[in-house]
Amino acid sequence: MIKDLQGHTLSGATAEAAALYERAVEAFNVYHGDPMALLAQAIEAAPRFAMAHLLKAHLLGLATEPDAVTQARTAIGEIRKLTLDDREVGHLIALEQMVAGNWTQAAVTFDRLSMRFPRDLIALQVGHQMDFFRANARNLRDRIARALPAWSTDMPGYSILLGMLAFGLEETGDYARAEEAGRRALDFQPFDSWAHHAVAHVMEMQGRAQDGIGWMVAREPHWAGDACFFKVHNWWHRALCHLDLGQVDQVLALYDGPIRKDRSAVALDMVDASALLWRLHLASHDVGDRWTELAAAWDAHADGSTYPFNDWHAVMAYLGAGRQKDVARLAKAYQEKEWAMTETAGWGRATARPLIEGFSAFWHGDYRTAVELLHPARFIVNGFGGSHAQRDVIDWTLTEAALRGGLRDVAESLAHERLALKPHSPINRAFLAQARDTTGAPMLAA
16 A cells, blocks of 8 residues: 555555655645646556545646636546545545635634644645634644644654744744744745745844844745746735835835746736736836736736636726726625625625725725725735735725825824834834825825
């Protein structure tokens, strides 16, 4: 009986296919290389290799892109024809729940599977990604904490758990332990992009912009290569550090260079591009026609259904490109999903819709309406959508809307809130100065 490196049976595998599968697992673990190509080779070598099919479908579902999710649904039909053991059946159930739009149900299925099989590295990592996409900070940490006692430092994949734990600790505000865990993970595996990005998140959340730039520069050879799936997101983190320091030329150079030069059609990369251009717009910097290219790239993904967090970021680009019809199309899509019972439809109704409407109001100068919409919509942690750093664009837009709308009491309160977390941030200091300035001077001058 062929088993994986952590001791689990691999139904339908051959020795050759299992070796290819383990290479695919490692590529997925560190977000470096092409796991899909390796899985295709494994499936060709052993057409009834269940976990190879399941991991391929997991990666398609986690892409949060309409075409990829459609492919995942097709793959599920083929997986049902295979011989599966109890562990693999658990993977299939979670996969079915995810592609149906019920992410929390799928994440809980993986919770229970990991309680039974705590050394199932794929269940842990896919579940961790589900926690990220639904913004469940607690389970980003606790999923890994529950399983870690079953591992030892000499077990293959141990460092990957440390990297995931680092991100969970960061998202729950335990910054010192998060940085320690992330650095320790990288001592084991220097190419772990997730661990590297967890430490970058710590520095972002603590307002350590100079440290963040130093961290990214020093470790660039490990995360910036062409084979690194996470390279754009890590460049985005460096760009945020430069933006916090007011180094706009460097931000634009990073956008035009490694962030957008390849015109990536990956949703994760386009989310970063939209959020960075929007932040530049908030800081009153002209980004020229960059919105036009990005908006066109979003057309293949912004369907008003698959993943509302992506659609909201598409709206930023559509607003910048003057494509109001597409903004209205997405807003209408979520208005018409009142009947839908999936979790993603609920995300759209409760959060994506007011975010779309609030950002649209801000773009069109209706700042007080933007404040009314965005203030309640910002409380989406443990609801859906990415990290604290990604969601900060909501609070930044809200604070800027309060300033521009003349709501100085709101703006000053929000500035104090931001400074309590990042007291050294030049942007946050500028918010407070502008809120207290009665001369009407623009924020950058303040």
